[in-house]
Each structure stands twice: as structure tokens, then as C-alpha cells.
Amino acid sequence: MLVYILGVALFALGICVSVALHEAGHMVAAKSFGMKVRRYFVGFGPTVFSFRRGETEYGLKWIPLGGFCDIAGMTALDEVTPDEAPRAMWRFKTWKRTVVLAAGSFTHFVLGFVVLYVMAVSMGLPNISDKPVVNEVSDCVRSATTAQAWNDPTCRPADPAPAKDAGLRSGDEVVAVGGTPTETWQDLLGAVQKAEGPTEVRVLRDGEALTLTVDVAKVTRPTPEGGTQEVGAIGASQAFMLPYGAGEAFGGSAAFTGELMVMTWERLLEFPEKIPAVVEAIFGGERDPETPVSVVGASRIGGEAVEQGLWEVFFLLLASLNFFVGIFNLLPLLPLDGGHIAVTWYERVRDWIRKLRGKAAGGPVDYTKLSAITSVVMVIGGAIVLLTVTADIVNPIRLIQQ
Template sequence: MGGYLLGVVLFALGIAVTIALHEAGHMFTARAFGMRVRRYFIGFGPTVWSVRRGHTTYGVAALPLGGFCEIAGMTGQEPVTEEEKPHAMVNKPWWQRVAVLSGGVVVNVIVGVTIIYGLAVTSGLPNPDVDTTPTVGEVSCVSDQTGPETLADCSGVGPAGEAGVQVGDRILALDGQEMESFTQLRDTVLTRPGEDVVFTVERDGQTLEVTVPVAPVTRLDAAGNEITAGAVGLSNAPLENAWVSYGPVAAVGATGAFTWDLLDATVRGLASFPAKIPGVVASIFGAERDIEGPMSVVGASRVGGELVERSLWNMFWMMLASLNFFLALFNLVPLPPLDGGHIAVVLWEKVRDFFRRLRGLAPAGPANYEKLLPVTYAMAAVLMVIGGLVIVADVVNPVRLFG
């Protein structure tokens, strides 16, 4: 239990540091271009602690769900004093404004890449060439699902064991379809309840065909409804050579390749994010929680606790790196109040003024953010509602990697 609590605290601290570094990216970039930073805060809501240094107030607020860096004159509608005008963000060149708005994103990417490089030269990175062919680690009985995380009692070796499948068998194909991973095998079996399937098995250098009856069992879908699925009673053996360590030079290329894969996965995760929200809501009322669904600070910290409890420090740090990449890419979504929304406004001003010059007109000045207030408020409300739902789900039905 001590290891679990340590992991929870450490991952929560990692999230806080991630947010702090993101906002510091904005702050230091702004100062580099002579902009006035009024406030630098971690958290939202009532102030817990603050101190003023020069022109900036540093502080911690009561709700540790984010942070902010307030720069004088971020918009043309924001009042600034006469003394602040030369340092107002809106009065700086467009490319400097974009650089400042991108500062947090850049810092998060740098932090993520640094973590990945550190893993590459120490505990290692996932081996891209590992053989993922399904290999049987255990044969067991099958039973119905009785709750979000519980199965009915059963005995015996299950359909696969009774058919002759043994521990150590490599399952090459199912009904002639090549199986590239245990996940693919599992997902295929799930769709075949009540049918007989033929496993092409490699055992002791020989290839065999084993006919396995797929048992129909009850499972709960994302909405908590009972469905009939297939099961044969197999679990996967741990992958061999799943992680590879690199020297300081070789780690550069490995870090780049793995970072690209993580960024690609993050983009796909963001694209599927809206579709996963109904599943999060259903999980609040008892449905099975999707381990690949969204998590809040609460849920991520609990998972961090599970990883530390099992001394899976490499996965702990990889999850923190993924969090940095997620924060970076999520903030690039071109909708206010996210950084990407502010960047989109600055770029729109630049494009608008380009066409005005073609027509012989003077630049039109800063965009009117008051026209964007409905979008800003709506987006903020959506984020708050979704964030609240995910937090509730993480409390009543958290993601558990290890059951």
C-alpha cells in the first residue's frame, strides 16, 4: 500500500510540474520579447499562496486542475496601463505573439522527449521488432461477467485446454487468418460465440491445427448492458525482449522514432476523444471502464500508483511523457480558450491584413475578442463538464490496469 500511495503522490506531483513547466514556457518566452507578465499561477479558484516579485505575482490556487500565465494586453479589448502599453502582447509583432502562445507546447514536447531519451539509455524503450505472435501463458476456465470487474467462479482448463492447446503454444492463425498479437486473437474470439474455430499452432518446431469450441459467455458492454461474447480460456505469455536499451548516440534515433509513434497515437486519441465520453458516463453507472479512455488528474495519479506499486517505473515515466505530449497537442486545438485558439486568431489577423494590403488598405488592428466570447464560454463550459464527468468516473469506477 505504501508503494501505491507513493506512486499516486509522485504522479500527481509530475502532473503539477508538467503544468508549471507549460505555463513557464509562456512566461519566459513572453519576457524574452519584453512582454509584461502579470500573474503566474498553478491551479484555479481561490488563492492558497502568492508572492510578488517585480511586476509578476506568483501563486498557487485551490483547484489543481491547470494553471495560467496572465500577460498584459493579450487581446485588444483588455485594458492596460500607460506604463504597460510598450510591453503589451497585442502591440508586439505577430510572430512573437505566436511564439509566446506556443511556448508552453514547445516546453511540453521538450519534457516528453527528454523523458523518452532518459528511458532509452536506462531501462529501455519498447522493442519495435519484438515478436508479438500470441503465445499461450495460461489455460483456464471461462465464466460469465457478474460486475464491472468481476467474473463468476469456475473450474477446469476451459475450451482451449480441453481441445489440447498447451502453455507455450504460439498461435499463428485462426481459421487461416494470421494472428499478429494476442489482442487481435482475443478480439476475434469475442465475435465467435458458439462456433468452432481452428487454431494454427506452433509447438516444439511443429505446426499443428487444433479445433477449439468458443464458449458463449456474458459480458458487459460500455453502457453496462449484457451481451454474449466468445471465450476460450487463454492468457498471453509475457513478451520476450520487449524492451531495448540504447547507448547515448543510438538513443537519439530511437527517441525520435518512439516520440513520433507516441505523437501519432496522441493525435488519434484526441480524434477519438468525443466518441469515448458516452462510455465514461456509462462507467459512472456501473459499465466496464475503457482503459484507453480519458482520465483526469485523479485517474492518472491512481494508475501511477499501480505502476509504482509493481515497480514498473519505466511505464510510470512513459505515462508522464505521454501526458506531456497530450497536453501539448490538446492545447493546439484551434478553439479558444486553448492556446491553439489564440494562435488561430493571430494568424487570422495576419491573413486578413495581407488581403487588406492587396486592396490598398491599412491593417485592421487586433481582432475583436468580444465576438469570440460565446465560443470561448461554450468551449470552457464543455471542458468543465467533461472534466467533472471524468473525475467522477475516476472516483467511482477508476481505470485499473491490473484488475
Template sequence: MLFALGICVSVALHEAGHMWAAKAFGMKVRRYFIGFGPKIWSFRRGETEYGLKAIPAGGFCDIAGMTALDEVTPEEAPRAMWRYPTWKRFVVMVMGSVTHFILGFIILYLMAATMGLPNVEGTPVISGTDCAASTQDVKTYEYAECGPGDPAPARDAGLREGDEIVSIDGKATPTWSDVVATVQKLSGEHEFVVLRDGAERRITIDIPTVQRVAPDDTPDNTDDNKLVDVGAIGVTSTPIYHYSAASAVGGSLEFTGTMFVRVWEGLLAFPEKIPKVIEAIGGGERDPDTPVSVVGASIIGGDAVEQGVWELFLLLLATLNFFVGVFNLLPLLPLDGGHIAVLFYEKVRDWLRKLRGKPAGGPVDYTKLSAVTMVFIFIGGAVMLLTITADIVNPIRIGQ
């Protein structure tokens, strides 16, 4: 319920972004409603009616004359949106997504300044150094206590908290898993390149051989787990980045960039994941990496709240805002990105006509694009139905 409320607030702010921009430019905003369907309650302030509708699945901002085909009254005509300069209409159209981006950033900043931000990329940043314990318990996976004779190779070589391991013997190690997998195969002296205070440093570490649970073994099969000889250097990873109120700004901006990249990659990979959603509906195991609907996101968010994992709840809410913001900018009608694409098409077309000595063309006839719009709506509706069905019959759960 709490996550669903967060989604409703995000949608309400999306439409409010359009409204605030339109009002700032002097366009007439007729109505601003949260939800669809029958009207529950409304009030009028100035020339705008504000209200709530029965179905809390979105909202809308009714701006007079959003296209030249929209009907307007004689009083509204001078302030119809389509009469305004291209850049002003662009700002109004893009402000919905911008509002999502701002909200996502605020959520990330609050996380960074309080509980920290997760190391989602698995970057091999060192949080501390200790001894390379001689052995490990095959059932609890706990390391033996450091003895007086246990080596501390990383500490002895000069590695510090905050160092990022860039490469080992010239082989790049972009993730912590790469570092562990590489080190476990080594013994003796090897060259590490670490990034410290923006500069690379070369450090030679003498890697000892210790006993660890075999890499292929798992905690749920401890009766058959065994110890093997591997290399170790005595360092711990950084799963959470912690910031002060001031440094959280830079950390949140950097994390926002990472989120944009991950959201875009997710959108590109979206089509190839649909078959796995269909398999999940048929009873197959639900892949945690498959797309989820608002229903599925609410279930995951609810699990996070029940288990007190507020970091996951907030990160999921921020991710959803970034996803909706980026998705809404895709150049497809009826998304805002589709209207923006038409807007710039008109601008480029008129520029080319001017070069040829011709007058500007008229507004694009949206009725000619209705077939394309309906195809997109049909495909989008089908995908939404599939993900909602999968989230009801075979949802992704946290800790279950």
C-alpha cells in the same frame, strides 16, 4: 500523490514556458501563479509577482496586453504583447506546449538510459535464439528444457539478436503477434525477410512441429487447457529496448515520434470512446482503453508506484505531457492553439488586404468569438466531469 505532484510540476513548467519566452522578448509579465482561487503566498521580483494559490489545478501567466482588448496602463502599453511582431507572439503562445514536449522527451531519455524503453508497437525484433522446445506445460506455460534432439531452426538459419522479422513468405509481419500467428500455422521450409543493420536479408528456415498450449486457452482456465501441434522457430521477442547514454538520444527521439502518433490517434478516437465511459459510470466493465482524467491518471500512477512498476509511472507521465501539449495546440479557444489560429488569421487577412491595396485590419474582436468559446468550454467541462466521475466510481486499476 507522487503522480499528482508530477502533473503540478508539468503545469507549472507550461506556464513558465510562456513567461520565459515573454520576458526574453521584453514583454511585461505581471504575474506568474501556480493554482487558482485564493492566494496563499507570493513575492515580487522585479516587475513580476510570483505566487501560489489554494486550488492546485493549473496555473496562469499574466502577460500585459495579450490581446488588443485587454486593459493596460500607460506604462505597460509600449510592452503590451499584442504590439509585438506575429512571430514573437507565436513563440510565446506555443512555448507552453513546447515545454511539455521537452519535459516528455527528458523523461523518455532518462528511461532509455537507465531502464530502457518499451516496445509499445510490438515490433518483431529478436532478443535471442534458442531451441524450439518440444512441448509446453499447460498450467505454468513454461517450456520444457532443451534436449539434445530439440531443433533450433532460427539459430541454425542464421537469425541474430537485433534482427527484425519483416515478412514470412511475402506476408508482412509488423508485430510480434503476427509473427507468432503466422509461424504456428507453418511447417517445413519457408522464406523469412529480416532487417539487419538497415538492410533486408532473405533467410530460409525449416520450421518443425512442436506442442504448445492452444492459442484460445488462457492461464486462468488451466484445467481445460490442451496442447496442439504448431510450428515454432525458437526465438524470443524484445519487450524492452536498452540503450547507452549516447544511443538513448536517438532512441528517445524515435520513441517521441511514436508517442506523437499515438497521442494524435487517441485524440481522433476520443469521441467514440465516450459512450464506454458512460457505461462504466453505470456499472459496466471499465475498458482500459477509455479516456481518463487527471484523477484516473493519478490512480494508475499510484498503483504503478505501489507495485514498483516505475517504467509505467514514467511512461504515463511522459504520455500525459505529450497529450496536454498536443491538445493545447488544437485551434480552439480558449486553448493556446485557438489564440495561435486567431494570430495567423490576422496575418493572412492583412496579407490579402495588402494585395488589394487596403490597409491592415484591426485586431480580431474576441468578444465575437465568445459564443464559440463557451460552447467548447461547456463540452470540455462535460467530458471532464464524465471522466472524473468514471475514475471515481469505476477507476482503471493496475494489477487488481
């Protein structure tokens, strides 16, 4: 239980650090362009402590569930003092305001990449593309007519060990079996199961191409229907985590970041249709592991991952959360940063069209006219947060179903 609590605390701390860096991204970008940053605080509620350095007040508040960066004149409605007016954010060029507004999400993307890079060099990255990379080489392959016999790892003296005898090693990437290219592990299984006897197997080992001769054994295996079948076997398991060196980890982490961001966007598109399942889970229905989770639920899963020693799950969840928050925050909805970016570019396009028509610039958008839309978005967002938090308390998603 103590390890679980530690895991929850660590994940919650990771979220707090992410949010603090999000606001720091806004602050650094704003200061670099000469905008005035009044305050930068981590957390909400009563102030624990604060100090002033230059023109900015920095501090920590008691409730560590967010933070804020107070930039003078973020909108034309913000009150500014006479000395702040020339440096009000809304007076700056569109691209500079866009960079400042997007800096928070960009920080999440960078942080997610850093987490993945640390994973890549320490424990590897998930093999989500089904690469035919070997994890372990078995001491033998054997026939089995039942599921119970199939799950028995005991080797007998006469059992062959094709992969081991041929010199196949952990980390080898099998690129061809018997002349048939194997782009995925499923391709490898299909080629091996059709083979028999001495078979040429081409592998990549530390970047070097090698050709091995594997004496593929024919064994009896149980089928899902309850029968048996004769298939080729070599005795090797797939690597579900792909290791990287310090140098190649940059490319591997970048590629995995792209794949994870695409998956995150797809999950975000599916988000609305998953809400009814969350409501059902609150009232006793089975919790779908694909349903959205709150910070509470993510922290609980992080705690379970640490308790079970699954640090790869912990870090992958932390990286995924950063990508989700970064992408979500760029949606063109107020009060999200993406909503402010949309308004900024609306002003730019509107003024460009007015200029073509010989008219003067229209001036900053009146945010009071958007307050109704903003309120609706906040109410819907608050309702979703309440639903997911409730579900994560009464019917949480677990790594191992109990």
C-alpha cells in the same frame, strides 16, 4: 497501500510540474521578446507566498491544479498601464506572439521527450513496432499437447535448446531466418515455425552482423481450437522493451516521440465517440480501458503502476499525458492557446488581404464577439472533465482488472 498512495502523489506531482513548466514556457518566450510579464504563479486560490524579482511577481497558491502567466496586453481588451502599453503583447509581430502562445505546448513536448529519453537509457522503450529483438533465451523447447503442459516451464534432460546452443543472446535482433528477412517478430515466428534442422539465422548484436546456425526443433503445440500441430521452435522470447545507450537514445526517443504523438492525435480524434462509453461506465457498465481518463484517473493508474513495480508504465503514462495536453492545447478553440493563435493569424491574413485591396489594417479582433463561442467550449470542456472524474472515481480503469 502506502506504495500506491506514494505513486498517486508522485504522478500528481509530475502533472503539477508539467503545468508549471507549461506556464514557464510562456513566460520565458514572452520575456525574451521584451513583453512585460506581470505575474507567474503555480496553482490557484489563496496565495501561499510570493516575491517580486524585477518587474515580475512570482508565487505559489494553495490549489496546485494549474497555474498562470500574466502577460500584459495578451489581447487588445486587456487593460494596460501607460508604461505597459508599448510592450503589450498584442502590439508585437504575429510570429512572436505565435511563439509565445505555442511555447506552453512546446514545453510539454520537450518534457515528454525528456521522460522518454530517461526511460530509454534506464529501462528501454516499448517495442511497439514489433521488432524481432530477443528478450530471453530458454533453457529448452519441448512438446506439449495441452495448455497446462504448455505453461509448465520444467525442462527434461532430453529436451533440446536450439537458441541457447547456437549462442543466441538477449538483445540480439534477428534480421533473417533461413534467408527469409524478418522485419517483425511475427515474421520471425512464421519463418521459424516452417523451418526444421540446422538453419542459418542472421542477427545484429551491438551493431555487428553475425550468422548463427540454429538447429530448429520440431515440437508439438496445442492449437486454440483444441487440437495440436507440429511447428519449428528455437526457444526465445520477444523483448517488449528495447534498451538504448546514452547516444543512440536520442534517436530512439525522437522516433518513439513521433510515433506516440501520432497515436495521441488518433486518440484525440476518437475522443468524442468515446464519451458515451464513459457515461455508461458511470452507471455500472464495464469500463472500456480505451475511454478518456481525467487527472484523477491517470494518477490512480500511476499509483497502481508504482505499487506493482511497473515504472515503465508510470513514465510512459506521464509522457503520453504531456503529449496529449500539448496537442490538445493547440486546437484552434478559445480559450486554448491554439484558439489565440488562430485569432492572431486571422488578424494577419485579414490585414494582408485588406492591404492588397488598398485598405488600412483592421486592428485587433474584438474578443467580446467571440465570448459566446468561448463560453460554449468551456461548458463542454467542464462537462467532459466532470464526467471523466466521476467515472474515474466510481468505475476507474485498472492495470489489472479485479
